[in-house]
Amino acid sequence: MTSEPGPTQDDLGARILLVTGPSGAGRSTAINALEDLGFEVIDNLPLSLLPRLLDGPTSGPLALGLDVRNRDFSTQALILAIDGLMQRMGRGAQVLFLEADDDTLIRRYSETRRHHPLAPAAPPLVGIAAEKALLAPIRARADVLLDTSDLSPHDLRGEIERIFATGDGKVLGVSVQSFSYKRGLPRGLDMVFDCRFLRNPHWDAALRARDGRDGAVAAYVAEDERFAPFLEQIKALIDLVLPAHKLEGRAHLAIGFGCTGGRHRSVAMAERLAAGLAQDGWHVSKRHRELERGDGMQAGDTRGQNA
Template sequence: MATQPNPTRVVLVTGPSGAGRSTAINVLEDLGFEAIDNIPLRMIPRLFEGEPLAHPMALGIDVRNRDFSLARLLELHDDLLRETEGNATLLYLDCRPDILLRRYSETRRRHPMAQAETPEIGIAREIELLRPVESRADILIDTSNLSPHDLKAELHQWFADATSQKLSVALQSFSYKRGIPHGVDMVFDCRFLSNPHWEAHLRGKTGLDAEVREFVASDSRLSTFLGKISDMLAFLLPEVDREGKTHVSIGIGCTGGQHRSVVVTEQVARTLAVQGWRVSIGHKELERRGMVPAVTAASADLGGTTE
């Protein structure tokens, strides 16, 4: 295994089947890890050949892999500790046998280590096989009484600082004529603001044009509206981030989705970007009309903070 010039964090995730490994892998991926589940042990050293890793890596290890070997797994852990200068973590997800049995009963799946026998036998066999791994674990999480949400929160406490990943905020303007976009987490309504549509020289322009921005800004209510949105998001976004969500979508609507909502979306995006949030912008109605590229509409002005 080639030594990484700038070693990054590597997490090996294992434990008895049904204890939550797949959930953990998905959470780590959301946190910015490059995640690979069920990877054969013989393939892992190849991941560290060549260029340095750009992101921390999470690797799910399953006893069902045909090349699984207890000795090989423990040796791999030793190798990674050496090659990453101690920045390799063996995460073991444990669970009581009765809980594992209940989970298998609910899914009606066969246990991978007892295809022709009862699940109890397979569970006991796997726990015994993994006992040396459990004793070696750097982090041991008992998932017996944890919901997937609880496990996610626990993993955030251990690993959120391993990447610079933050909650991403997707802002999109839209037209109320066409309905609220599917999947948004919260919506703000701009229809009370003065409407540029009724000004003939502005009707064909969009909220990306300076003349429209100036017209909307001339409504004294805009600054108050933006201030209240900023105050609300300043409270909500850190709470959403602490809850473990990795993405939040905010819709900002006006009647036609062309003027006021576009102006407000751009302004809110700039404020959030200055505060350090990862922001992306979409203008649903302008995209539909082919007036602006999708998703990253007008994002260049945010100084490279958007995605």
């Protein structure tokens, strides 16, 4: 990689996005979505050819798909490539890292009947573990970390569009998520707020089977005298840090709200914050992890959940 400074994003409007992650995490879907957004896409480019590519003419944003199947892939080589891009392009270069949990990756390999590239003669989990170990230092360099475990291909395309669409001139997408602490924190969150101290609709039999998107549930949570100052201070904090993150060239910021069951208080808070940020003009997406999973709950079936 040449050490000479090249054109920056401010000079030419250039933008280079490295797309990587373990096999089966959705890299191909992400690459296709970026191509539809106007990125010039090159998949599995040998790292040794990257300097030559950068020395050529640049006409628009460029997305490079890289993974362990690259002919000359090594962790060290990819780290050097990332460092070289950052030195050359500054904020014009970013790394998108797609990941998924082991169970999801195994299921996807089972559905496609494919062998893992690092363990063609062994169970997929062997290759998955080896690949995650190889990519761990790259994951630590990611500007955007996107967990696709609970995303369909359609949902993943939507997330890519929300984060990287350039038509409105915004370079920072905000994801507001709700979750249950019983199932752990979602991966990739940048800021997390605990809602378990708020008034709990679970204890109202008329509200228990509903969720925080329901007007009655949201009103019940908002009646807690601590709700308004909690939301106000969080909103003030977000209003302070979002412009700074945008100025630093961040592409995505993920904000999480957690409660016990992930269905009532965290959902209500996420909905309120997302609405306020969207009203302010930010590019906002919402995810309610436990509602997407369904929890196997129908109306009137609480099965001991304490949201």
